[in-house]
Amino acid sequence: MSALLTATGLNKRFGGNEAVKNVSFDVHPGECVVLAGDNGAGKSTVIKMISGVYQPTAGQVSFNGTDITGKTAEAVRSAGIETIYQDLALADNLDPGLNLYLGREKTKKVLGLPVLDRKAMREDAVEVLKGLGIVVPDASASVREMSGGQRQAIAIARAIHWQAKLVIMDEPTAALGVPEQREVMALIERLKAKGVGIILISHNLPDIFAAADRIVVLARGVIAGNTRPEDTNDEEIVRMMMGATL
Amino acid sequence: MSATQANPRAGASLLKSLLNAWSWLFLILILAFFETYAQIETGNTFLFRVFNLQSIAVAASQILLLALGLTLVVVAGHIDLSIAFSTGFAAVVMALVVRWAGPEAGWLVVFAAMFVGLLAAILVGIVNGWLVAHLDVPSFIGTLGTYGIARGAALIVAGGATVSIRSTEARAIGNGDILGFPVPVVVAGALALICHYILAHTRFGVHTYALGANRAAVERAGVDVKRHLMLLFIISAVTAGIGGLIYTSRFSAGAANAGEPILLYAVAAVFIGGASLTGGQGTISGTVIGAFIIAVIQFGLVFSGLPPYWQFVAVGLVIIVAVLVDQSKGRITGGSG
Numbered sequence: 001m002s003a004l005l006t007a008t009g010l011n012k013r014f015g016g017n018e019a020v021k022n023v024s025f026d027v028h029p030g031e032c033v034v035l036a037g038d039n040g041a042g043k044s045t046v047i048k049m050i051s052g053v054y055q056p057t058a059g060q061v062s063f064n065g066t067d068i069t070g071k072t073a074e075a076v077r078s079a080g081i082e083t084i085y086q087d088l089a090l091a092d093n094l095d096p097g098l099n100l101y102l103g104r105e106k107t108k109k110v111l112g113l114p115v116l117d118r119k120a121m122r123e124d125a126v127e128v129l130k131g132l133g134i135v136v137p138d139a140s141a142s143v144r145e146m147s148g149g150q151r152q153a154i155a156i157a158r159a160i161h162w163q164a165k166l167v168i169m170d171e172p173t174a175a176l177g178v179p180e181q182r183e184v185m186a187l188i189e190r191l192k193a194k195g196v197g198i199i200l201i202s203h204n205l206p207d208i209f210a211a212a213d214r215i216v217v218l219a220r221g222v223i224a225g226n227t228r229p230e231d232t233n234d235e236e237i238v239r240m241m242m243g244a245t246l
Numbered sequence: 247m248s249a250t251q252a253n254p255r256a257g258a259s260l261l262k263s264l265l266n267a268w269s270w271l272f273l274i275l276i277l278a279f280f281e282t283y284a285q286i287e288t289g290n291t292f293l294f295r296v297f298n299l300q301s302i303a304v305a306a307s308q309i310l311l312l313a314l315g316l317t318l319v320v321v322a323g324h325i326d327l328s329i330a331f332s333t334g335f336a337a338v339v340m341a342l343v344v345r346w347a348g349p350e351a352g353w354l355v356v357f358a359a360m361f362v363g364l365l366a367a368i369l370v371g372i373v374n375g376w377l378v379a380h381l382d383v384p385s386f387i388g389t390l391g392t393y394g395i396a397r398g399a400a401l402i403v404a405g406g407a408t409v410s411i412r413s414t415e416a417r418a419i420g421n422g423d424i425l426g427f428p429v430p431v432v433v434a435g436a437l438a439l440i441c442h443y444i445l446a447h448t449r450f451g452v453h454t455y456a457l458g459a460n461r462a463a464v465e466r467a468g469v470d471v472k473r474h475l476m477l478l479f480i481i482s483a484v485t486a487g488i489g490g491l492i493y494t495s496r497f498s499a500g501a502a503n504a505g506e507p508i509l510l511y512a513v514a515a516v517f518i519g520g521a522s523l524t525g526g527q528g529t530i531s532g533t534v535i536g537a538f539i540i541a542v543i544q545f546g547l548v549f550s551g552l553p554p555y556w557q558f559v560a561v562g563l564v565i566i567v568a569v570l571v572d573q574s575k576g577r578i579t580g581g582s583g
Contacts, residue, residue, distance in 0.1 A: 074468070089463040091456035093526040098452055103467030105449045115447045 010059035037218035082159035097121030149183030307434035311489030312512035315482030323525025331396035333505025336490030341500025367487025375476030400502035420495030458525025
């Protein structure tokens with residue numbers, strides 16, 4: 001199977017400081033690649049070069065066979081790469097339907113005037129969430145009243161509803177309790193089953209081993225290891241994170 | 247699981263809907279209070295007299311014209327203090343144009359004068375929008391600045407005095423009625439419907455709510471936030487400006503300070519109506535009730551013969567109560583997850 005995303009020789013320099021050096025890896029459809037590493041290892045810089053927030057100093061990113069190196073964040077999104085940030089970019093005071101459609105709301109005509117079709121958007125949200133195995137008790141409640149796992153699901157639902165082929169998730173379990181962390185892990189499994197590629201940033205070892213099909217370890221801006229979870233163990237990953245190369 | 251969780255959830259939501267309806271209850275309460283007072287003190291009715299109802303509705307309309315656009319700005323997480331003098335500026339400019347055209351001016355000139363007055367207000371709105379959207383000036387400070395500038399501009403063009411006019415057409419607009427409803431009430435009612443439609447039923451309205459909750463989310467969703475903020479401040483200036491046009495028409499005079507005493511009431515109406523300083527909540531129907539609560543207090547206190555200064559005390563107290571209710575709402579229903 002050909003790769004969905006290929007990063008080749010990515011390099012990012014901020015002034016005299018080389019934050020990321022020669023990073024290369026692939027993501028295949030339905031595969032979850034975990035970018036692991038300590039704080040400051042360059043994980044965020046790498047995903048920002050993929051999502052179009054940063055321009056790489058050198059290197060190339062290709063997605064679905066086309067070169068997307070240096071494209072704007074907007075262009076990368078419409079190409080099918082969605083980034084889910086830690087704050088989830090949800091409007092807490094709106095219901096899941098309006099969050100799903102934020103910026104692209106559905107309207108209907110009433111007496112010749114365009115009027116928001118809240119019901120249709122809500123039903124779509126319930127449908128998409130059901131596809132992710134999440135049932136919200138009250139779809140007309142604001143997102144604020146929902147659990148961390150449900151909120152994460154809404155952010156993911158928005159990504160896949162707009163046909164994302166690759167989802168980048170930045171520490172999705174960082175602010176969650178244990179049951180909600182499990183919910184998110186289950187969500188990742190279902191996304192994989194749909195053939196969506198995932199890049200997951202994490203430094204939580206249980207998460208890494210639970211979700212990863214491949215683990216790419218970064219240390220001080222370089223790849224310290226690229227391995228499959230069944231070929232390694234906690235101890236080795238930690239050693240790689242600390243900067244010991246294979 | 248559902249049985250044990252259903253009860254507290256139902257209890258909380260009942261309490262929540264009561265708190266959301268508190269402004270309705272409060273309005274009914276003060277009406278009942280003044281009615282009882284009137285029955286005991288004078289043996290007459292307070293509420294069931296057309297003159298009283300009209301006076302309350304006109305007073306509420308004056309407040310509403312400033313508060314309607316302000317509601318949208320507050321929902322987006324901002325504030326517009328300059329409306330006090332967008333009103334005055336529009337009032338003065340309209341009066342100057344009518345006076346310049348002479349007493350025989352006719353309908354066309356009066357409407358043209360209104361249009362020019364409205365443009366004066368829109369100018370203030372554009373400056374506000376530019377400051378907040380493009381220069382990232384906090385709206386409290388930015389609109390406090392334009393509050394001063396519009397005040398000065400209105401006083402300068404008016405020569406520091408009230409600009410009186412003689413126009414039967416303007417007087418007909420300010421003091422006439424349509425099917426028994428005073429024109430200011432009809433205008434405020436129509437604007438309230440338009441603002442309700444915008445806020446509750448359009449994409450622009452959803453983006454306004456979302457802006458108040460999470461600006462970054464709205465930007466990432468591809469909405470042009472700068473343009474949106476610009477439009478919000480223009481809408482606010484337009485409704486306040488129309489307030490100025492109504493003022494000049496009612497009193498046959500344009501005064502620079504036409505809106506100044508109403509600013510506090512307009513801000514109060516918005517917050518009594520359920521909006522929050524942090525943005526993301528508030529409704530036009532809430533603001534309408536808020537405006538009526540203040541108008542009833544104003545008129546009721548005058549009616550009951552208390553010195554008029556008590557209205558300031560009463561309205562101030564109601565604002566504080568509104569904020570306390572808002573806070574307790576957060577304490578009771580928030581904190582989930």
